[in-house]
Amino acid sequence: xxxxxxxxxxxVRVIYLTGTGRSGSTLLGNAVGSLPGAISVGExxxxxxxxxxxxGRCGCRELVxxxxxxxxxxxxxxxxxxxxxxxxxxxxTLTALTRRRRVRWWAAGGTSPEAEExxxxxxxxxxxxxxxxxxxxxxxxSKIATxxxxxxxxxxxxxxxxxxxxxxxxxxxxxxxxxxxxxxEGYDGEMxxxxxxxxxxxxxxxxxxxxxxxxxxxxxxxDVRYEDFVSDPAAVLRRIAEFAGLPADTGFVRxxxxxxxxxxxxxxxxxxxxxxxxxxxxxxxxxxxxRTRDRLVVSAVTTTHRRxxxx
Numbered sequence: 254x255x256x257x258x259x260x261x262x263x264x265v266r267v268i269y270l271t272g273t274g275r276s277g278s279t280l281l282g283n284a285v286g287s288l289p290g291a292i293s294v295g296e297x298x299x300x301x302x303x304x305x306x307x308x309g310r311c312g313c314r315e316l317v318x319x320x321x322x323x324x325x326x327x328x329x330x331x332x333x334x335x336x337x338x339x340x341x342x343x344x345x346t347l348t349a350l351t352r353r354r355r356v357r358w359w360a361a362g363g364t365s366p367e368a369e370e371x372x373x374x375x376x377x378x379x380x381x382x383x384x385x386x387x388x389x390x391x392x393x394x395s396k397i398a399t400x401x402x403x404x405x406x407x408x409x410x411x412x413x414x415x416x417x418x419x420x421x422x423x424x425x426x427x428x429x430x431x432x433x434x435x436x437x438e439g440y441d442g443e444m445x446x447x448x449x450x451x452x453x454x455x456x457x458x459x460x461x462x463x464x465x466x467x468x469x470x471x472x473x474x475x476d477v478r479y480e481d482f483v484s485d486p487a488a489v490l491r492r493i494a495e496f497a498g499l500p501a502d503t504g505f506v507r508x509x510x511x512x513x514x515x516x517x518x519x520x521x522x523x524x525x526x527x528x529x530x531x532x533x534x535x536x537x538x539x540x541x542x543x544r545t546r547d548r549l550v551v552s553a554v555t556t557t558h559r560r561x562x563x564x
Contacts, residue, residue, distance in 0.1 A: 284486065
């Protein structure tokens with residue numbers, strides 16, 4: 254399929270991991286990014302804020318602006334790495350476009366000059382990143398459905414949404430746990446924490462948003478449960494590879510462990526900086542550690558959609 258920009262090149266495939274936070278998207282993103290021809294770039298939605306405005310580090314541990322993968326893509330897109338004022342302006346525009354209340358607007362095909370600007374910008378950025386890195390497929394774990402909708406508008410991209418779901422009670426427990434700022438060398442941020450009710454509402458909203466933003470617009474969505482990934486990573490990775498048209502070479506999965514490639518994730522939790530052998534295990538601490546009251550709150554808020562996903 255030729256690009257709508259007349260270049261004759263096919264649109265760049267983007268495996269877009271959507272869902273809620275604390276669902277294992279960083280680990281799954283890095284695993285998918287280890288498939289042949291793929292590259293994991295983390296949460297592109299937050300590139301402007303965390304990667305540029307805050308001077309954050311890439312998954313390769315370099316500053317994003319010094320990363321050998323990101324820097325040439327940024328320079329090709331902007332001409333030079335944009336200055337602070339321009340970055341703040343673009344981030345404010347993107348934030349307004351991707352708020353939760355914008356889900357129905359995107360689902361209804363809403364458009365505006367700002368949406369066109371941001372869609373064009375990120376389409377060119379990811380297309381340039383694919384070209385400068387040599388990757389055929391980009392793995393974006395931004396999760397936010399509205400940002401996925403924005404990317405889907407770009408004729409330069411072929412977005413394949415993968416809905417990652419995790420038991421909402423496990424998600425709520427994870428949101429309550431503190432992640433040390435120095436959990437991984439080179440990461441100097443602090444992860445947010447939310448109470449059970451907030452976590453349950455976020456899980457429910459993200460689950461509904463995926464259907465509203467993608468499925469009802471006629472776009473195929475692949476559902477993946479985090480628990481299935483941990484149980485049989487090779488099988489889940491083969492499903493994703495088939496869905497995205499990638500070679501299903503899962504030779505880096507051995508005996509329940511992953512031999513991960515270096516990622517170039519610009520945002521996400523500290524695990525984005527892990528590469529090499531990574532063991533997988535089911536994190537079931539919530540079953541004994543999540544308070545009864547919190548468990549009841551989460552179960553009540555998420556009942557219908559939780560059961561629909563087999564929880």
